[in-house]
Amino acid sequence: MTALETLLQHRSIRKYKQDPVPEDILNSILEAGSRAATTGNMQVYSIVVTRDQEIKNQLLPCHFGQKMIAEAPVVLTFCADFNRFNQWCNQRNAEPGYDNFLSFMTAAIDALLVAQNCVVAAEHFGLGTVYLGTTTYMADKIIDVLKLPKGVIPITTVTIGYPAETPGLTDRLPMRAVVHYETYNEFDAATIDALYAEKENSDEYKKFVTDSQVDNLAQVFTQKRYSKKDNVAFSKSLLSVLQKQGFMNND
Amino acid sequence: MTALETLLQHRSIRKYKQDPVPEDILNSILEAGSRAATTGNMQVYSIVVTRDQEIKNQLLPCHFGQKMIAEAPVVLTFCADFNRFNQWCNQRNAEPGYDNFLSFMTAAIDALLVAQNCVVAAEHFGLGTVYLGTTTYMADKIIDVLKLPKGVIPITTVTIGYPAETPGLTDRLPMRAVVHYETYNEFDAATIDALYAEKENSDEYKKFVTDSQVDNLAQVFTQKRYSKKDNVAFSKSLLSVLQKQGFMNND
Numbered sequence: 001m002t003a004l005e006t007l008l009q010h011r012s013i014r015k016y017k018q019d020p021v022p023e024d025i026l027n028s029i030l031e032a033g034s035r036a037a038t039t040g041n042m043q044v045y046s047i048v049v050t051r052d053q054e055i056k057n058q059l060l061p062c063h064f065g066q067k068m069i070a071e072a073p074v075v076l077t078f079c080a081d082f083n084r085f086n087q088w089c090n091q092r093n094a095e096p097g098y099d100n101f102l103s104f105m106t107a108a109i110d111a112l113l114v115a116q117n118c119v120v121a122a123e124h125f126g127l128g129t130v131y132l133g134t135t136t137y138m139a140d141k142i143i144d145v146l147k148l149p150k151g152v153i154p155i156t157t158v159t160i161g162y163p164a165e166t167p168g169l170t171d172r173l174p175m176r177a178v179v180h181y182e183t184y185n186e187f188d189a190a191t192i193d194a195l196y197a198e199k200e201n202s203d204e205y206k207k208f209v210t211d212s213q214v215d216n217l218a219q220v221f222t223q224k225r226y227s228k229k230d231n232v233a234f235s236k237s238l239l240s241v242l243q244k245q246g247f248m249n250n251d
Numbered sequence: 252m253t254a255l256e257t258l259l260q261h262r263s264i265r266k267y268k269q270d271p272v273p274e275d276i277l278n279s280i281l282e283a284g285s286r287a288a289t290t291g292n293m294q295v296y297s298i299v300v301t302r303d304q305e306i307k308n309q310l311l312p313c314h315f316g317q318k319m320i321a322e323a324p325v326v327l328t329f330c331a332d333f334n335r336f337n338q339w340c341n342q343r344n345a346e347p348g349y350d351n352f353l354s355f356m357t358a359a360i361d362a363l364l365v366a367q368n369c370v371v372a373a374e375h376f377g378l379g380t381v382y383l384g385t386t387t388y389m390a391d392k393i394i395d396v397l398k399l400p401k402g403v404i405p406i407t408t409v410t411i412g413y414p415a416e417t418p419g420l421t422d423r424l425p426m427r428a429v430v431h432y433e434t435y436n437e438f439d440a441a442t443i444d445a446l447y448a449e450k451e452n453s454d455e456y457k458k459f460v461t462d463s464q465v466d467n468l469a470q471v472f473t474q475k476r477y478s479k480k481d482n483v484a485f486s487k488s489l490l491s492v493l494q495k496q497g498f499m500n501n502d
Contacts, residue, residue, distance in 0.1 A: 035420075121258055179300060218345035
């Protein structure tokens with residue numbers, strides 16, 4: 001299968017067979033990850049590979065009990081990581097200036113490009129994957145479980161295993177919702193309605209609205225799935241993680 | 252070529268032929284981007300496709316004059332974007348709670364997974380790409396040029412074109428520098444020395460040190476390429492962009 005075919009067939013897989021991921025395949029996935037572009041070739045990221053059931057069980061509440069964490073044979077936590085680079089600089093009489101917000105973003109970008117390469121490589125091998133957005137919500141707890149030192153912040157988590165489900169492709173908005181030509185083109189109200197019409201009229205999402213006991217699909221997001229109250233609480237927590245891990249010395 | 256082969260053969264390409272990228276290939280690249288995982292299927296990102304020479308010339312100083320911006324036939328700016336989603340919520344009597352730091356990170360993650368998919372897809376088609384880290388440094392200026400509204404922040408930029416150079420694979424640290432098993436394993440000083448030995452002893456990097464007139468490779472980074480002074484200035488600027496674009500209401 002070509003790279004394009006692999007990309008176009010992506011599904012999030014949340015149910016896995018018990019089969020382990022062979023060591024050589026895992027190593028190929030990680031190597032493919034390491035070939036992603038990295039800022040100045042600094043490689044300011046790290047990947048924590050967790051397969052031990054006890055540690056996966058400790059991670060489980062950090063991810064709100066999403067059972068993929070306990071059930072998948074492999075859990076990969078992708079981290080923004082200036083720890084190793086800073087240590088190298090310190091051993092070379094070179095004063096690192098990477099304890100600031102810009103450096104955090106640089107390292108987070110590195111981590112995310114690596115993560116996506118690992119996902120594509122895993123799918124190349126017939127494995128299923130899913131991203132867990134809970135990583136940034138509960139970064140403080142994940143830091144404790146994975147013993148992440150100063151300079152390291154978990155950015156995203158991917159679980160990997162052989163698929164035990166075969167979901168269809170997820171719907172997407174029309175491409176003109178996400179692609180702008182030359183400069184940004186603001187949408188008028190009628191265009192927004194048109195972009196979301198197919199989604200709002202689908203039986204799958206209508207059931208979502210009914211089950212959530214709200215008036216419409218947008219309210220499922222704002223009231224149930226990603227509420228302001230939660231987002232504000234997680235924002236405060238994540239910003240204090242940046243402080244604690246040494247990325248907020250911006251003066 | 253398989254997805255794994257495409258990933259393992261990645262090179263950053265900074266010199267391009269004049270040939271344009273055919274419309275159908277560009278559309279396939281963007282579609283492959285849109286298949287990347289996205290938080291809650293919200294698709295809180297956007298891609299600005301810039302091909303107009305005049306606008307590329309305006310972007311050029313935002314990227315410190317790196318000539319790929321002016322010379323590549325296609326410039327893609329990947330943005331964290333809650334603007335469209337917020338607009339939809341507002342039209343549905345659903346109060347969006349996405350004006351905070353957590354939501355910025357959610358949207359940045361979406362944008363970066365899409366970006367990496369686009370890079371892999373471009374390389375599938377024989378195109379060359381390079382990421383420009385300058386995007387986060389100069390986000391304020393890029394916002395002006397690309398007319399990005401509130402709720403939108405540029406995260407990374409990729410230039411695309413047919414390669415006019417054939418560089419070798421870039422060196423990487425040994426895998427044990429970036430992969431940790433079960434939990435994080437801190438490095439002792441001798442291990443850091445070992446991890447960086449091959450890089451520090453290579454002729455390419457020795458020339459880098461001589462040309463930079465510093466004592467060692469780490470100092471090339473701390474004194475020349477990514478200095479504390481620059482990082483602090485860009486951090487301040489990026490944090491004020493987050494404020495201005497409406498992602499710092501964390502109370």
